[in-house]
Each structure stands twice: as structure tokens, then as C-alpha cells.
Amino acid sequence: MPEVSTQSRTVPVPGGVLELSWAGVTDTGRRREVNQDAFFADYPLFVVADGMGGHVGGEIASASTIDRLTAVADAGHVTPKTIEKALARAVKDIASHPDATDDGTGTTVTGVFLDTSGEAAHWVTLNIGDSRVYLVRDGAIVQITTDHSVVQELVAAGRLSPEEAENHPYGNVITRAVGPSDGVKPDYVRLDVADGDRFVICSDGLTKELTDYGIRHFLDENADPAAAVTAMMEAALENGGRDNITIVVLDVTDPAAARDEDEAEEADEAGTDDGDVAEEDAATPADADGTGSSTAAD
Structure with missing residues (x-):
């Protein structure tokens, strides 16, 4: 596993500043030959993509998606509109690549960005697929995104319990992805900014190996984002590492609220x-x- 370091930045927002600290890591895992995950973590956008399809098709899909989103972040104007334009370009990239022609080629994409355009700053999560964004606030961990998967649809319909869903044979089958034959409009959730928030953005390689309680445990034990992602990665690998694993932890401090x-x-x-x-x-x-x-x- 590569060495991980925590990055930080003080961000001006309406009415004051926020202090952000984050770290990210990705690993092939113990059963896969190729890492088809990719991620980008830098203000104002923090995203994870989990590719699928063919031997290298998924790697191309996730890398293309992250590259297009990175360009949006570098331009400094992240909105649902610019995100959707970037994803549409990624779809064209994937479709035009000779090694990404399998029917199942595509990628999940999930993450969070900071919107400072209004009277107050807000976080906005985005999601396509079954990678996840979690939020720890006021002592509780909550999954903010909703999986686009066959299993989640069965749970929502009351035909499957959450416990049964954990080991369901269709657990890897997703219903939406960024790919040649799929739409590119994510689900969005808007969140207030709160001092002390901790976000976890991850591919399903982590949630296959750690429960929500396990994720919360390692966050509680490790205040530093780099230490937290490292501890979770080590635990996920020890628990089997059945898939590629990608984790980003983002901490939020509002100095005025803390004061x-x-x-x-x-x-x-x-x-x-x-x-x-x-x-x-x-x-x-x-x-x-x-x-x-x-x-x-x-």
C-alpha cells in the first residue's frame, strides 16, 4: 500500500472560512490483478470511481471519468451542470476507446463538492452506481448516497432485508453507471456545513469488507485522515480484500463555530x-x- 499523507486547506466561504483536511488511498486488493478504481481528492471536489467491464475496460472507464472531473475541479467551477458535461465527455471517451467496447464497460462515480455560490456554503453529494458517501455528524454515521443496484431495489421494495442483502448473489449488479449505453445524470443531495463533519467516500471494495460500524470504529480511533484511511485499508485487506478498494476521508472544521x-x-x-x-x-x-x-x- 502506498504511503498516505493528509492534505489541508483553508477555504473562504460566505461569512467566514472552513478548514478542510483530507487523505485518499486506493489498492488493487488481494484477489484482482488490475485496479479498476480511481479517485480525485482536492478542493472543491472529492470523488471515487469504480470501473467494470473487460480486462482493462473498467480501468479506462474510471480513469476517463476521473480525468474529466479533475478538469472541472481545476477550472474552479464545480456545479451539477459542469459535472454532467464532464460525465458526458467521459462517456464519449469510453465509447471511442478500442479496449472499452464490452457491453458491461462502465464505472460508478460518487463524491462530494463544496458549493460556495449562495449566501451560505453547502456540501453537495453526487452518485451514480454503488460506491458510497458516508457522513459522521453528532456521533452518528449515515450513508448519504443510495446505491443504484439490484439488491438496493429489492430492499427498497421490502423483498429483501438489509442483512440478506449483504450476501446476495446479485450484490455486484448495479442498475446505473457511467458508460456508453447509460445516462450520466447523478443523484444529488444537498447538506448544510457543520463543524466537525467527517465524510467517507469509498468504492464497494471497502463496504464488502467493513460494516458501517467498522468504518465508524476506525474513524473514532484515528483523528488524522491519513491514519483513518490507512487503518480502514489495512482492515479491509485483512478481511479478504476481495475487490479493488478506494477510500477518501474528508474532515471539516468551522473555526468560528468551534470558537x-x-x-x-x-x-x-x-x-x-x-x-x-x-x-x-x-x-x-x-x-x-x-x-x-x-x-x-x-
Whole structure:
């Protein structure tokens, strides 16, 4: 596994700044000969693609998709419209490549980007296929994206339980992909920005080996994004590494929100101390002569 490092950037947003830290890693796994995963992780876009089809077709599909999205990020104007144009170009790239002509050639694409165009910054997730975006907020891990897969459709229809879905024989069959015969419009989910958020963007090579609880465990144990992706990768490989595995962890800090929280805690502590003093002072005036005796009663 290659050495992983954490990158960081301070980003101006309406009303202040955000501090972002992230790390990403990809691995062929222990059973595949070729890594058909690809990823891009740099502000403002963090995406993972999991290719499929032929010996090298999937590799071409995922690489073409990531290359086109990288160009959008480098241009600095990431929107649903620019993303969809990039994906349409990727479809043409895939269709024109002589080694990507199999019927099953295509790729998933999933990720998140920061939209700072409005009065307040928002995260926007995008998804085609069964790679995933998770969010850890307020102590809970939530899968934000919805898989485009046969198994997920069966679960949604109530014909399959989530437990049964984990080992279903159609677990690898997806219903939407970026490819020559498929549409290129992702699903989008818009999210408020919150201090302390942690995103995990991953291919299904990770979720085949780690449960949501397992992902959360390694995030809790590793505050640094590079340490977190490394720990999850090592665990996924130890659990079998049956597929290519790609993981990106993105941490979000809002310095103003963190500062407000610290000030509120300090105010609460000061209020508690003042209350103690007030109670002591309130007891003293009862003694009119200031001696604490009961002379007046006498």
C-alpha cells in the first residue's frame, strides 16, 4: 500500500472560512490483478470511481471519468451542470476507446463538492452506481448516497432485508453507471456545513469488507485522515480484500463555530462559579451586625 499523507486547506466561504483536511488511498486488493478504481481528492471536489467491464475496460472507464472531473475541479467551477458535461465527455471517451467496447464497460462515480455560490456554503453529494458517501455528524454515521443496484431495489421494495442483502448473489449488479449505453445524470443531495463533519467516500471494495460500524470504529480511533484511511485499508485487506478498494476521508472544521462553542462552555463554567459565590453572599447579609451571631434576636 502506498504511503498516505493528509492534505489541508483553508477555504473562504460566505461569512467566514472552513478548514478542510483530507487523505485518499486506493489498492488493487488481494484477489484482482488490475485496479479498476480511481479517485480525485482536492478542493472543491472529492470523488471515487469504480470501473467494470473487460480486462482493462473498467480501468479506462474510471480513469476517463476521473480525468474529466479533475478538469472541472481545476477550472474552479464545480456545479451539477459542469459535472454532467464532464460525465458526458467521459462517456464519449469510453465509447471511442478500442479496449472499452464490452457491453458491461462502465464505472460508478460518487463524491462530494463544496458549493460556495449562495449566501451560505453547502456540501453537495453526487452518485451514480454503488460506491458510497458516508457522513459522521453528532456521533452518528449515515450513508448519504443510495446505491443504484439490484439488491438496493429489492430492499427498497421490502423483498429483501438489509442483512440478506449483504450476501446476495446479485450484490455486484448495479442498475446505473457511467458508460456508453447509460445516462450520466447523478443523484444529488444537498447538506448544510457543520463543524466537525467527517465524510467517507469509498468504492464497494471497502463496504464488502467493513460494516458501517467498522468504518465508524476506525474513524473514532484515528483523528488524522491519513491514519483513518490507512487503518480502514489495512482492515479491509485483512478481511479478504476481495475487490479493488478506494477510500477518501474528508474532515471539516468551522473555526468560528468551534470558537463559539468554546466561549459558550467558558460562559457556562463562569456562570456556575458566579452562582456559587452569589449563594455564599446571599447567606451573609442575614447577620445585620456582620458578626454572624444572633445578637439582634437577643
